[in-house]
Amino acid sequence: MQKTWNNKAWFLVLPVLVLVAFSAVIPLMTVVNYSVQDTFGNNEFFWAGTDWFLEILHSDRFWEALQRNLFFSFVILALQIPLGIFIALNMPKSGIGVPVCLVLMALPLLIPWNVVGTIWQVFGRVDIGLLGYTLRALGVDYNYVRDPLDAWITIIVMDVWHWTSLVVLLCYAGLVSIPDAYYQAAKIDGASRWSVFRYIQLPKMKRVLLIAVLLRFMDSFMIYTEPFVVTGGGPGNSTTFLSIDLVKMAVGQFDLGPAAAMSIIYFLIILLLSWIFYTVMTSSDANG
Amino acid sequence: MAETTKFKPAGNLSWLVSTLYILFLLLPIYWLINMSFKENAEITGAFSLWPQNPTLRNYSVIFTDPSWYNGYINSIIYVVLNTIISVLAALPAAYAFSRYRFLGDKHLFFWLLTNRMAPPAVFALPFFQLYSAFGLIDTHIAVALAHCLFNVPLAVWILEGFMSGVPKEIDETAYIDGYSFPRFFVKIFMPLIASGIGVAAFFCFMFSWVELLLARTLTTTAAKPISAIMTRTVSAAGMDWGVLAAAGVLTIVPGALVIYFVRNYIAKGFALGRV
Numbered sequence: 156m157q158k159t160w161n162n163k164a165w166f167l168v169l170p171v172l173v174l175v176a177f178s179a180v181i182p183l184m185t186v187v188n189y190s191v192q193d194t195f196g197n198n199e200f201f202w203a204g205t206d207w208f209l210e211i212l213h214s215d216r217f218w219e220a221l222q223r224n225l226f227f228s229f230v231i232l233a234l235q236i237p238l239g240i241f242i243a244l245n246m247p248k249s250g251i252g253v254p255v256c257l258v259l260m261a262l263p264l265l266i267p268w269n270v271v272g273t274i275w276q277v278f279g280r281v282d283i284g285l286l287g288y289t290l291r292a293l294g295v296d297y298n299y300v301r302d303p304l305d306a307w308i309t310i311i312v313m314d315v316w317h318w319t320s321l322v323v324l325l326c327y328a329g330l331v332s333i334p335d336a337y338y339q340a341a342k343i344d345g346a347s348r349w350s351v352f353r354y355i356q357l358p359k360m361k362r363v364l365l366i367a368v369l370l371r372f373m374d375s376f377m378i379y380t381e382p383f384v385v386t387g388g389g390p391g392n393s394t395t396f397l398s399i400d401l402v403k404m405a406v407g408q409f410d411l412g413p414a415a416a417m418s419i420i421y422f423l424i425i426l427l428l429s430w431i432f433y434t435v436m437t438s439s440d441a442n443g
Numbered sequence: 444m445a446e447t448t449k450f451k452p453a454g455n456l457s458w459l460v461s462t463l464y465i466l467f468l469l470l471p472i473y474w475l476i477n478m479s480f481k482e483n484a485e486i487t488g489a490f491s492l493w494p495q496n497p498t499l500r501n502y503s504v505i506f507t508d509p510s511w512y513n514g515y516i517n518s519i520i521y522v523v524l525n526t527i528i529s530v531l532a533a534l535p536a537a538y539a540f541s542r543y544r545f546l547g548d549k550h551l552f553f554w555l556l557t558n559r560m561a562p563p564a565v566f567a568l569p570f571f572q573l574y575s576a577f578g579l580i581d582t583h584i585a586v587a588l589a590h591c592l593f594n595v596p597l598a599v600w601i602l603e604g605f606m607s608g609v610p611k612e613i614d615e616t617a618y619i620d621g622y623s624f625p626r627f628f629v630k631i632f633m634p635l636i637a638s639g640i641g642v643a644a645f646f647c648f649m650f651s652w653v654e655l656l657l658a659r660t661l662t663t664t665a666a667k668p669i670s671a672i673m674t675r676t677v678s679a680a681g682m683d684w685g686v687l688a689a690a691g692v693l694t695i696v697p698g699a700l701v702i703y704f705v706r707n708y709i710a711k712g713f714a715l716g717r718v
Contacts, residue, residue, distance in 0.1 A: 247457075373560045
């Protein structure tokens with residue numbers, strides 16, 4: 156659409172600017188402020204320069220949490236995106252099945268995150284949970300409270316349970332928007348099932364897939380509540396992700412300086428990685 | 444999409460995929476519902492796939508204790524407040540982005556989206572101090588405003604997608620017919636993007652309803668959300684599994700109702716708009 160140049164449009168954006176300034180810019184400034192200062196209490200602050208940043212960047216605790224986060228996001232994307240596409244391809248396309256599927260699949264998305272954690276905490280317990288009890292009965296030595304691997308598997312399965320539907324809904328929306336003529340043309344050409352997917356459905360889903368990958372990456376990278384409820388970051392530190400560590404540092408130990416520095420580094424990593432995803436996926440769009 | 448033969452499902456077993464997936468989704472929820480109708484002795488004592496002695500005790504605990512049911516009221520108040528604020532603020536902004544070019548528009552749009560990427564954990568502490576300074580701690584409006592952090596950008600993004608789908612000629616014709624901007628916007632434009640407003644409101648509702656970290660940080664007693672009350676009660680009163688399960692089931696209900704009412708918008712809205 157041809158847009159007209161009009162600087163008065165700023166007035167229309169003003170309410171959003173004021174709101175976001177209040178809820179994002181001012182708090183972010185506070186964080187920057189803390190990250191370069193030190194305090195011994197009494198509201199007296201001393202300039203600390205980049206000390207906190209260096210401290211964070213040299214601490215093993217930060218790098219280990221970051222590695223866990225990256226690995227978690229990678230596994231989540233690798234599982235949820237293909238699974239979401241596969242389920243969307245197999246969803247009913249008309250009739251009573253459509254609303255039933257949509258409503259039931261969207262259900263996990265609207266459960267408060269700590270309740271999701273509670274559901275899986277209960278579900279996985281070996282004494283009172285269906286999953287834990289069944290696995291025990293089958294002779295699997297499963298205990299997410301004690302075994303790091305089991306804790307990881309539980310959290311990953313929980314996240315797949317929680318968020319795959321978002322990918323499914325997005326892909327489904329992309330699929331139903333493909334005009335019928337494309338399929339008829341493919342049928343006349345005798346295209347195989349795979350080429351229909353590869354050359355019609357996948358390119359048409361590109362836009363929604365971009366949104367799905369970005370949303371899933373950002374949210375899995377910021378995950379806090381669900382693992383906090385299920386494992387509390389344990390056993391040991393095996394499921395301590397960056398946000399869990401950050402909240403522990405800021406609210407638990409009240410180390411404002413390091414926590415603020417870590418916040419900024421954390422935010423920058425998300426920005427950078429999201430920007431890379433965005434650029435890669437939109438530029439491959441331009442090339443073909 | 445009734446009469447056309449949309450794309451063919453992958454095979455005859457395609458219904459099986461959806462069914463298995465839905466079963467996988469419903470199983471943990473079923474287990475929670477199952478537990479909510481049991482007595483604690485039965486939960487911890489005997490393992491059973493359905494309640495042997497169904498009881499409503501857990502639900503009656505919640506519905507008779509104000510500290511429990513007020514949590515639901517608090518949650519619903521700030522979620523609805525947030526949805527209204529987000530959509531109202533986002534409407535004119537989305538119109539500006541979809542219709543006009545102006546100084547710094549692209550940067551502004553990307554900057555807005557970066558707020559969606561900010562981890563709530565980063566904001567928990569500064570939010571607490573900022574809202575303390577304004578005396579807003581433990582009020583519904585504090586949580587509603589804090590949730591604008593991620594909901595306003597999302598609402599702008601979704602609405603902009605819908606608005607770009609409305610031909611510009613409609614605006615121009617309305618102005619020629621003598622409509623003022625506010626009158627045109629409310630009388631003509633908003634009905635045209637009704638489904639977009641529905642989708643945006645749905646997502647604002649959803650993300651505000653499920654968020655806990657900020658909501659818990661900004662409230663102490665008077666505006667405490669139900670999900671925070673749940674965590675507190677579990678740690679304090681030992682393990683009252685039955686009440687915990689019943690409270691969990693009740694947090695699923697508003698979400699399920701909302702999905703049910705917007706189910707037709709969602710399929711349509713997803714296809715038309717950004718999200």
